[in-house]
Amino acid sequence: MNKPALMLYYDGNCGICRAQMSRLRVRDRAGCLAFSDIAAPDFSLQEVGVSMEALGKEIHARTADGRLLVGIDSLVAIYTALGYGWWLAPLRWRMLRPLFAAMYRALARNRYRLSACADGVCNMVGKS
Known part of the structure; x- marks a missing residue:
């Protein structure tokens, strides 16, 4: 098997993040993604080269050629x-990109408030 095109660094303590990574795994039939949970006890910051604070703010992804992507660049x-x-x-649209980047950062910053999880089942806060 070839080296994955992207290594994704995500917050396994976040229900929204875990659910999204699960969806990505299902869609990744070609095996082009690899996943690293930054909340796992064996996670090493040295493999990424950025602070835990930075990793906690936005999703990060490392390309096969070593470039580190952050936030919406990772999503794209x-x-x-x-x-x-x-x-x-x-x-990718230059006029809308700053708006989408701000929206993504707001979602990432508030992700714990937007999801309440128990036993791996996440429900949106306020939903009955």
Whole structure:
């Protein structure tokens, strides 16, 4: 098997993050993604080369050639690798990119408040 195109660094303590990584695993039939849970006891910061604070703020991804992508750049690379890049085409539009980046950062910053998880089952807060 070839080296994955992207290594994703995600927060396994976050229900939204875990659910999204699960969806990505299902879509990744070609094995182009690898996953690293930054909340796992055996996770090593040395493999990424950034602080835990930075990793906790936004998703990070490392390309096969070693480039580190952050936030929406990671999302674009992930979905492009899976063949769904057109889903995120607006993230590439120069006029809208700052708005989408701010929206993503707000979601990432508030992800624990937006999900309440128990036993791996996550429900949106406020949902009955």
